[in-house]
Amino acid sequence: MKPSNLAGAPTPLPPLENLPQHDGEPVFRAPWEARAFALALELHGRGVFTWSEWAETLSQAIRDAQSRGDPDCGDSYYEHWLVALETMITRKALTSADRIDARQDAWLRAAAATPHGEPIELGRDGAPVPPA
Amino acid sequence: MTGGNDHHGHHHHHDDHDHHHDNDHGSHLSQTDARVRALESILIEKGYVDPAALDVLIETYETQVGPHNGARVVAKAWSDPQFHDWLMRDATAAIHSLGYIGRQGEHMVAVKNTEREHNMVVCTLCSCYPWPVLGLPPVWYKSAPYRAKAVRDPRGVLADFGVTLPEGKEIRVWDSTAEIRYLVLPERPEGTDGWSEEELARLVTRDSMIGTGLALTPAELKEQGA
Structure with missing residues (x-):
């Protein structure tokens, strides 16, 4: 904040454009947002990390995204959340980044091998599922 | 869960494109969706999370926890002086007494709007929000523009939300943390004498409890219902 803002009337900032400002928007906009949200709460509930640790990690993820040019308009919130979740999981050594990468590829292969409309199940492509 | 991200837009523009030609090339997951599934499947297999508990959490936040919880707290505070005092003194306990538990x-703190003072809540760091009473935050609350502007130019934020306060009214901005979450107790609208708590709760909007709005007037409520 510029010192001049402390003395006189603050310089008006531009309007909050393009932000949905009404009640009734969906809680989660995609199923993955809900899953990522619940995973963090469940890990916290089991004592894997404290909520202060979580808030700090999430803040860092948001700052990192901003410094990479994310306009951070709220719609990327769960992407930051996911980064924080992954950071926490690897920091607490619940698994490794390599294993997450391998498992992600396995899900993508499974999806490609699943006829559209059927539930996607790991291993559907016939290849062995990489370890957790 | 197959998710909402399946993509097959390169087909025809027919309404029935869901049902044709898809069997020959399988399903599509976005990278992000696959990433979350990777985390979830690993954590479940290693026993760090329970899939049933995840489902319950999501269901709870999607359907049960929302601003109607906070509206009930506010309506009770407007109607019941003893509850009001308890809320102002120890919001955590008063809110827990209604069954809303984080x-x-x-730690919850209630901040009260008066004739002289308007309160607004923000989380400049990471969108901490009083989930038990308001559910999950709206998109704008999580946005950098709101987080920055609420602190520097709260009156401008109110204008963006279509709210104009009397000139002399002071605006206080409360920055939430991982430990402390604020709930704004809006002013009770005129013309609501004798209203029941249930009726009053309908006047209490989510935004009025964040401080980016005011409680509805009886006339506004009537307009909304029409």
Whole structure:
């Protein structure tokens, strides 16, 4: 904040454009947002990390995204959340980044091998599922 | 869960494109969706999370926890002086007494709007929000523009939300943390004498409890219902 803002009337900032400002928007906009949200709460509930640790990690993820040019308009919130979740999981050594990468590829292969409309199940492509 | 991200837009523009030609090339997951599934499947297999508990959490936040919880708290505070005093003194306990209990161990503080003072809540760092009473935050609350502007130019934020306060009214901005979450107790609208708590709760909007709005007037409520 510029010192001049402390003395006189603050310089008006531009309007909050393009932000949905009404009640009734969906809680989660995609199923993955809900899953990522619940995973963090469940890990916290089991004592894997404290909520202060979580808030700090999430803040860092948001700052990192901003410094990479994310306009951070709220719609990327769960992407930051996911980064924080992954950071926490690897920091607490619940698994490794390599294993997450391998498992992600396995899900993508499974999806490609699943006829559209059927539930996607790991291993559907016939290849062995990489370890957790 | 097959998710909402399946993509097959390169087909025809027919309404029935869901049902044709898809069997020959399988399903599509976005990278992000696959990433979350990777985390979830690993954590479940290693026993760090329970899939049933995840489902319950999501269901709870999607359907049960929302601003109607906070509206009930506010309506009770407007109607019941004893509850009002308890809320102002120890919001955590007063809110818990209505069955709204947070999982993050957050400490709740109620801040009261008066003739002289308007309160607004923000989380400049990471969108901490009083989940037990308001559910999950709206998109704008999580946005950098709101987080920055609420602190520097709260009156401008109110204008963006279509709210104009009397000139002399002071605006206080409360920055939430992982430990402390704020709930704004809006002013009770005129013309609501004798209203029941249930009726009053309908005047209490989510935004009025964040401080980016005011409680509805009886006339506004009537307009909304029409």
